[in-house]
Amino acid sequence: LANLGSTVLLFLFNSPDAQSSRTQLAGFTATVVVAFPVWAIHMWFGRRFSRRDPSERASAIRRLYLYLACAGSSIGTAIAVAVAITSLLQQQLDGFNFDRVGVAQDAWFAVVLLAIWTLHYRIAARDRAAVGEHGASATLRRWYMYLALVVGLFMLLVGAQGLLQAAWVKALTNAQFTNQPMSSSAGLVVGGLLLWGFHAQVLATRHLDDDRKSTLRAVEGFIAVGVCIVVALIGASQILYYGVARALGVENPGGLGNDILSGLAQPASNVLVYGLAWFLIRRRLALDAASGEAARQAGMRRLYTNLVALVSMGALAVGAAGLLGSLAQAAEAPIIGVPAPAWRDPASLWVTLLVVGAAVWVAHWRQVPWLADRVALSRRLYLWAVLLASVLALLGGAIDLLYVVFQQAFSAQPRLNDSANLAFGQALAVVVVAAAVGIYHWLVLRSDATSRPPKGAQLAATVTIVPAAPAKLRPALEVAPGTHYELSVVGATEDDVHQALASLPPKASYKLLPSHSADN
Structure with missing residues (x-):
């Protein structure tokens, strides 16, 4: 239907094509004439059966079709809107020729996909x-x-x-054309804002309570x-x-050239936008966690x-080893009587990795996190992965x-004055850091x-229910000598208590005794 309409528009605008x-017009017409009645008949049967049988209306197969259609048509609509906005604004923003046929075709695609999405979304809502x-x-x-x-x-x-x-680049250079057309970026902003804004609003107003502890919500948030x-x-x-390279006297760091402000346009815009x-997304995830985390969300x-910690630790270690190696080679060169290698540009890169990674x-x-995080599988995987990498690096160094x-x-x-001996300083740096x-x-x-805790003790604590003793007969805790404190916490989960007490010194210990009596 979309291709049929875009082909008809060629004739309406008297296009040379x-x-x-x-x-193509004949092929698209034949496809629509055959496919549309088949789809309409099956939609009518589905509507009829769903009205007769509530289980048919609630079936997962029916929802699978509806939400697949909604996903494909909504994303397609956003892309079509982005392309249409790009074609519409490319003359004003980038100085390209205006193509009215292309704008009309892109708009028609967006209208068709929007109609398909509206139909299926309303059926699913009903x-x-x-x-x-x-x-x-x-x-x-x-x-x-x-999605x-x-x-x-x-x-x-x-x-x-x-x-x-x-x-940024246009404001600094007054250039009409840039490597990044403004019209295409404006189209992505409009299309993405419509797609993201609508679904974010629907989720926030209609499905927030149901989805707050959903695994997919956490997956989407952490991917973003x-x-x-x-x-x-x-x-x-x-x-x-x-900045570091310029401070150390490097003339052309990373091929930046003399126009420093224009060269900073891409990294600065990445920092500002992302x-x-x-x-904002971290704030949303924190609000979700504050209302209580499900096991999969946690x-x-x-x-x-732990994945971010692993990657950042790799950057930190590589930066530290590289920086220490560059300084060691610069100090070693006059001792063994060889020319010192250029160290300013590499040192700038190593300092960057070290600072950002750290x-x-x-x-x-x-x-020392709270107990549930401390015994988590992902934390142990992180620790063993870093240990393995450090051992391998130590052996290689x-x-x-x-x-x-x-x-x-x-x-x-x-x-002694062999330039190959400079590798000694770099290898020594790798050994020290690893x-x-x-x-x-x-x-x-x-x-x-x-x-x-031991596995047996953990299982016993999980399956055994001990009735609360009267206050005057409460058994004494087995505690180490020293000053002890009694703390009463109401309205919090066990994980909340562990998290609140996570900042205690490593030598400190505590024991939780849940009480279900009315006075507590």
Whole structure:
């Protein structure tokens, strides 16, 4: 139907391509004439059966069709709107020729897809109001809505970043044409805003209570946060790299050239747009967690946190090893009598990795978190992954270190002033950093192991119900010597208590005794 209408528009606007499109017109007409009645008949049968039988109306298969149609048509509508806005504004914003036929065709595509989405969305809404939505049907609705939400969000972010970058460059250079057309970015902003804005509003006003503890909501949120933090940190690291390199006297860091402000347009716009999105989405996730986390949501949060900590620790370690190696080579060169290698530009890159990696790692890593996070599988995977990487790096650095020594020892004419000996400083830096990282995480792993309760005791605590004793006969706790405190907490879960007491010193300990009596 969309292709049929766009072909008819060629004839209505007397386009030169109209005469060569008659064969296509025949094909699209035949497709519509055959397919539309078949679809309409089956939709009529489905409507009739659903009115007779409520179970038919609530079936997951029916919702699967409706939400698949909603997902495809809503995303398609957003893309068609973006293309239509691009064609409409390209003359005013970028100086391109105006194509009225192209604008009309893009608008027709958007209208057709919008009509398809409206029809199926209203049918799904009526079914939901009539028979409710639970189980698989609710899951299918979440798949549709959160998929549309994340697609619309990234269309909006990509468009906003491109629009800001193009406006930045045009304001500085007064150029009519840029590598990033403003019209295409404006189209992405409009299409993404419509798609994301509608579904975010519907979720916030109609489905928030049902979806607050949904796994898909957490998955969508942490995917968006993960992408935003990566893009924002890449932009921040580029800005930091340019600044450090310039401060160290590097003339052309990263091919930036003399126009520094124009070169900063892309990384700065990434930081502004994706950094703001990161802050807002993290705030939404925090509000969801404040109302109580389901087990799967907490698992997704822990997976995200430890994955970010793993990546940032890798950047931190690489930056530290590279910076230490560059400084070691610069100090080693005059000692062995060889020219010192250029170190300013590499050192700028290593400092950037070190600073950015350390900032992100400190923001996500907690050495002594509350108990549920401390015994989580994702945390143990993080610790073992870092230990494995540090051991492998330590072995590789030790091999390189001995290789430099043995290369001269076994040489027929060993020379101290051989430039190959500079690899000794880099290998030594790798050994030092890998050893430090490995030792720290080994100590954390051992500390976590000592705080983990035995499996037998954990099971007994889970399945055994002990009635509360009277206040005067309450048994004394088995405690270590020292000052002890009695604390009463009301209206909080066990995880909330663990989180509140997580800042206690490592030598401190506490024991929870749940009480269900009326006076507590």
